[in-house]
Amino acid sequence: MSQFYATVKAIESLLILSAFGWSRHNRMSTAPTKSAMQSAKMKKDESFLGKLGGTLARKKKSKEVSDLQEEGKNAIISSMQPSCAELLPEDTLLEENAERSILDPSSRDNHKFKDLQKVLIDWINNELVEERIIVKDLEEDLYDGQVLQKLFEKLSQRKLNVAEVTQSEIGQKQKLQTVLEAVNDVLRPEGWSVEWGVDSIHSKNLVAIVYLLVALAMHFQGPVRLPEHVSVQVVVVKKKEGILHTSHVTKELTTTTEMMMGRFERDAFDTLLDHAPDKLNVVKTSLITFVNKHLNKLNLEVTELDSQFADGVYLVLLMGLLEDYFVPLYNFYLTPESFEQKVHNVAFSFELMQDGGLKKPKARPEDVVNLNLKSTLRVLYNLFTNYKNSE
Secondary structure (H helix, E strand, C coil): CCCHHHHHHHHHHHHHHHHHHHHHHHHCCCCCCCCHHHHHHHHHHHHHHHHHHHHHHHHHHHHHHHHHHHHHHHHHHHHHCCCCCCCHHHHHHCCCCCEEEEEEEHHHHCCHHHHHHHHHHHHHHCHHHHHHHCCCCCHHHCCHHHHHHHHHHHHCCCCCCCCCCCCCCHHHHHHHHHHHHHHHHHHHHHHHCCCCCCHHHHCCCHHHHHHHHHHHHHCCCCCCCCCCCEEEEEEEEEECCEEEEEEEEEEEEECCCCHHHHHCCCCCHHHHHCCCHHHHHHHHHHHHHHHHHHHHHHHHCCCHHHCCCCCHHHHHHHHHHHCCCCHHHCCCCCCCCCCCHHHHHHHHHHHHHCCCCCCCCCCHHHHHHHCCHHHHHHHHHHHHHCCCCCC
């Protein structure tokens, strides 16, 4: 019996051990292994990164599209705007439909444009030497109207009713308004196109300032030789619907001296040359006969009108003979050598003509010195019509 119980206990023990082993085995088989857990984790991570990567890719693609659109927009806008080198901040502050002209940087360095500025500066300084005014820069020295006032008063021989010194912007613009009104009253009847205004001059628009000075120099026949065929490029900026639109325009500042002088009142000599050029030799012969009639008194004779009057000596002597007085030799150069000395002689002869009651010659001294036949003929023809009956 005891053996039987012992056997039963042994069987129970085996069953318990067997059950324990099965349970442990079952737990081990159902619990994930370490490698399985790592594999699952990697799959989970891959799934997360995949989703994240897809999101980032979509965001990147969206940003690229946005950047591309912005770049295209900027390209369109920039194509309608000049470069920063051409526009200053104040040039972009425009009202709707307003426009402004800016000198193209490439034209500022144009040597003919620089020469024109230098000639104009020298002319102004010579005209205003008694005022002790020295101009060095057209933009900086003329914008406030002070120099323009003095220059116009000197050229026109009339006094303007303006304040002598103005520091405020309002005062400067008021002075400019008065000066430009007086200038325009003189130039408009002669056919000059007004390419300047109070705002353009006061804003230091160099092209407008040069236009004005060229017109004044030509109208008042200043003793200057302006470079011919000077043109500049101008950037025209206009604001429309809030966007700046630009265009490039060529501005012709000077043409030929003959064309610019043609703006003035035409005389009989112009008509003769334009409508009867075949009679030019007849006119030249008549003029040579006229001048030799008087120069022969000094044992002088002329055969070439353009070259023999170019230094001004014969013109001075001729005026003395026509008006019956002796011209002191210290008043002119009897044997001029330089261009300036020749210009002095011709200009001096023009003064003698005006002293004799003649109008100021239309020709410029520089043109006579430069062998401009038409200018020389005009001067002599003027003398002929006034002194043809003189003995």
